[in-house]
Amino acid sequence: MRAVRLHEHGDADVLGVDEIDRPEPGEDELLLEVAAAGVNPVDTYFRDGSYEPVSLPFTPGVDVAGVVTDLGAEVEDFETGDRVYGTGIGNATEQGAYAEYATIPTDRVVHLPDGADLTEAGGAGVAAVTAWRALIDHADLEPAEYCLVHGGSGGVGHAAVQIANAVSARVITTAAEEYHDDLEALGAETVLDYGRDDLADAVLEASNGGVDVILDHRLDDYLQFDADVATTGARVVGIGENSPDPAFTNDGVARSKDVSYQFMSMFNTPDLRVPLRSVAHLMDVGALSIDVSREYDLEEAADAHRDVMTESFLGKLVLEP
Numbered sequence: 001m002r003a004v005r006l007h008e009h010g011d012a013d014v015l016g017v018d019e020i021d022r023p024e025p026g027e028d029e030l031l032l033e034v035a036a037a038g039v040n041p042v043d044t045y046f047r048d049g050s051y052e053p054v055s056l057p058f059t060p061g062v063d064v065a066g067v068v069t070d071l072g073a074e075v076e077d078f079e080t081g082d083r084v085y086g087t088g089i090g091n092a093t094e095q096g097a098y099a100e101y102a103t104i105p106t107d108r109v110v111h112l113p114d115g116a117d118l119t120e121a122g123g124a125g126v127a128a129v130t131a132w133r134a135l136i137d138h139a140d141l142e143p144a145e146y147c148l149v150h151g152g153s154g155g156v157g158h159a160a161v162q163i164a165n166a167v168s169a170r171v172i173t174t175a176a177e178e179y180h181d182d183l184e185a186l187g188a189e190t191v192l193d194y195g196r197d198d199l200a201d202a203v204l205e206a207s208n209g210g211v212d213v214i215l216d217h218r219l220d221d222y223l224q225f226d227a228d229v230a231t232t233g234a235r236v237v238g239i240g241e242n243s244p245d246p247a248f249t250n251d252g253v254a255r256s257k258d259v260s261y262q263f264m265s266m267f268n269t270p271d272l273r274v275p276l277r278s279v280a281h282l283m284d285v286g287a288l289s290i291d292v293s294r295e296y297d298l299e300e301a302a303d304a305h306r307d308v309m310t311e312s313f314l315g316k317l318v319l320e321p
C-alpha cells in the first residue's frame, strides 16, 4: 500500500510516499481502508519532533474515517464493511492515517451513522472532540449562556460554534471578514473581525456585559483579554498558543470575577469513544457539519502540512488516499 512517511524529523519536505506492506490489525484493533484523514496542526508537531517522540519511519495522521476491512481476534463490536471514524492514532505508539490502510485500537473508534459523511468524519476527530471536551465536558456550557469562540473559522473553532449553537448557547466568535456569513450560517449570533482595535468592547456589547464561557486557542494573545470580557464566574478553556509564555498584565481582573481557567489536551480524554459518539450524533442529525475546505492526495501531504500552518481557510483540510 501507499503511505506517507517521514524518515527523519524536519519541515514539511520530509514527507514522502512509500510503498510498504499493509499493516496487520492487533488483537484489539481494526484495519481500515482509509477514506479520509484530517490534517491537524498536531500532525505537524509530530512531524517536526516538537511533540512527543515517535518511532521512525513514521506515518502522521491523528484523525481517520474509513471502512473496516479486517479485525483483530478480540474485536467484538465491529464487522468488516462497517463505516467508522476515530482519532488519537499517529502518535508515539501508533502509526497514523495518511495511508491507504491504517490500524486503530477499538478504544478510539466508533461507528458512523448513515447520515454522516465519511470525508467530513475524517476531519472531525481532533477538531470536534476538542470542541466538545472544552465546551461540554470542561466548561459545562448551558443554554442561553454567552459563549465566545476565538477563531471560529478554524478546525476547532467552526466545530465549537456549531456545538455551542446545538446546546442553544448564544455564540460570539471572531474570524476574518470573509468567513462572517459562513459562521452566521453555522449558528453564530455575533461574528467579529479578530483584528479590530475595539474587540473587547464589541464582545462586551454583544454579550450584554460579559461572556460566560470562552474557548481560547491562542492563550498568548488572549489570556488577559479573556479576563477582561468575562462575566463573574466565567469559565475559560485554553487549548493552545503560539508561544508558550502567555501572561496576565493584570491578573486581579480574573480574580475579581472568580474566572476559572482550564487548560486541556484532547489526548487526555478518558474514553475517546464517548465524545466521538456525541459528535457522530450531531453530524447524523445535521447539527454539526465539518466544512472540508480542501482535499489533498497522499502525494500532496507536504502541501497540506504547510497550508494547515500558514493558509487561511474555513474548517478542515483533509487527505484522501
Ligand SMILES: NC(=O)c1ccc[n+]([C@@H]2O[C@H](COP(=O)([O-])OP(=O)(O)OC[C@H]3O[C@@H](n4cnc5c(N)ncnc54)[C@H](OP(=O)(O)O)[C@@H]3O)[C@@H](O)[C@H]2O)c1
Residues within 6 Å of the ligand: 040, 041, 042, 126, 127, 130, 150, 151, 152, 153, 154, 155, 156, 157, 174, 175, 176, 194, 217, 218, 221, 238, 239, 240, 241, 264, 265, 266, 267, 308, 309, 311, 312, 313, 315
Ligand atoms: N489542546 C488540544 O487538545 C488541542 C486540540 C486541537 C487543536 N489544538 C490547538 O488549537 C489551535 C487551533 O487548532 P485548529 O486545528 O483549529 O487550527 P486551524 O484550523 O489552523 O485554526 C486556527 C484559526 O485561528 C485563526 N486565527 C489566526 N489568528 C488569529 C487571531 N489573532 N485571533 C483569533 N483567531 C486567529 C485562524 O484564522 P485565519 O487563518 O483566517 O487567520 C484560524 O481560523 C492550534 O494551536 C492547535 O495546536 C489544541
